[in-house]
Amino acid sequence: MGGHGHQLSEEEAAAMFEAPSWEERYSGDEKIWSGSPNAQLVAEVHRLTPGTALDVGCGEGGDVIWLARQGWWVTGADFSANGLARAARHAEEAGVADRTDWWQVDARAFAADGRSYDLVTTHFLHPPDGGMVEVTRRLATAVAPGGHLLVVGHAPSETFTQLTATHRRAMFLAEDLLPGLPDGFDALVIEQRPRTTTRDGVTVHIHDSTLLARRTT
Ligand SMILES: C[S@@+](CC[C@H](N)C(=O)[O-])C[C@H]1O[C@@H](n2cnc3c(N)ncnc32)[C@H](O)[C@@H]1O
Numbered sequence: 073m074g075g076h077g078h079q080l081s082e083e084e085a086a087a088m089f090e091a092p093s094w095e096e097r098y099s100g101d102e103k104i105w106s107g108s109p110n111a112q113l114v115a116e117v118h119r120l121t122p123g124t125a126l127d128v129g130c131g132e133g134g135d136v137i138w139l140a141r142q143g144w145w146v147t148g149a150d151f152s153a154n155g156l157a158r159a160a161r162h163a164e165e166a167g168v169a170d171r172t173d174w175w176q177v178d179a180r181a182f183a184a185d186g187r188s189y190d191l192v193t194t195h196f197l198h199p200p201d202g203g204m205v206e207v208t209r210r211l212a213t214a215v216a217p218g219g220h221l222l223v224v225g226h227a228p229s230e231t232f233t234q235l236t237a238t239h240r241r242a243m244f245l246a247e248d249l250l251p252g253l254p255d256g257f258d259a260l261v262i263e264q265r266p267r268t269t270t271r272d273g274v275t276v277h278i279h280d281s282t283l284l285a286r287r288t289t
Contacts, residue, residue, distance in 0.1 A: 085238035089200045091151045091178070098132075098154035105131055107162070109138035110195045111267055112224045112282045117142065123190030126214055128179050128207075129197030133159025133172075140168035144191070149175040149182075179207045184214035191215075193222040198242035205244075208252030208283070215287045221257065223249055227264045227279035246283040256289040 080088075087093055097104060113135050122143035127135050130148035136159060139146045148159050156174045163172045180199055192211050199207055208223055215221050228243040246262045253259060261284035268277055 079234075080236050082236055082238050085236040086200060089198070089238075089242065094150075094152040095154050098152050098158055103132065105134055107132065107134045107137075109135050110224060110280075112265060112280050113138070113193060113195065113222065115265075116220075116222055116261070116282075116284055117191065117193075120191060120220060123219075124188075124216075125191040125193065126175075126187075126189040126211075128177075128182065128192070128194040128211060130159055131155050133162045135193065135195060136172055137163055137166045137168055139191075140171040141166070144171070146172050147175055147189070148172060149177050149179075151176065151178040179210070182207065182210040182214075184210075187214060188216040188219070189214055190219040191222065192219070193224075195224045196226065198225055198239075198244075200238055200242050202241065202244070202248070204242075205249055205252040208249045209254065212252070212254050212257060212285075212287070215257075217287055217289060219287050220260075221253075221283070221285045221287070223283045225281050227281045229278055231276050231278055244281055246281040248281075249283050253283075253285055257285040257287050260284045260286055 125139050125144045125146045128149045130136050130150050133148055136146045136148040150156050153176055160174055163169045179197055192214050212221055226243045227245055228240055261282055263282050264279040265282050267280050
């Protein structure tokens with residue numbers, strides 16, 4: 073989110089959240105994300121015993137590849153076919169293709185359809201207009217008993233004041249997601265975790281909204 077040459081209209085901003093915009097971003101050759109795993113994934117998953125995992129909004133596959141290297145069997149899901157093709161190529165290059173598979177799905181319409189995973193994770197997928205509550209509810213249905221749900225996104229912050237109202241409404245706090253957590257889950261982490269990153273060559277201090285929950289029944 074961010075780094076645009078001109079101030080976007082709300083209409084242009086809204087289009088950025090939809091699949092055609094992501095397809096276009098992933099259509100070229102230029103790598104968009106770092107390929108490194110996300111900080112909160114690494115912080116939380118090292119405690120867990122590897123099993124099956126689903127990463128929704130997996131983009132170029134950095135988290136999928138890291139999980140596979142830790143011994144997980146991982147499904148990477150995204151609504152962008154170009155993103156998934158990139159992720160599959162990166163998994164092949166990383167030598168973990170045999171531990172991965174891919175699922176093209178819009179998280180806002182996600183249905184587990186009988187599939188379940190020991191870990192369901194999503195990082196920086198920001199549906200517009202507070203849509204992450206419903207996405208959390210849907211993703212929770214794919215967590216196996218005893219399994220974990222890890223949802224991470226950008227907390228609203230002064231750092232993002234240059235963004236449109238549409239962008240800011242897509243951000244969330246971890247506690248905002250609690251209404252989406254079904255009965256039978258224990259919330260283990262509900263935090264905004266500080267993180268330093270570089271954006272357009274500038275060091276910025278941001279917070280990762282982090283919800284980790286375990287399915288108990
Ligand atoms: C900001 S990127 C994050 C990629 C990766 N999780 C990471 O942290 O590096 C957001 C990703 O979510 C995907 N995405 C956005 N909205 C989505 C939706 N409604 N359903 C499925 N994927 C979505 C985009 O295609 C993109 O790959």
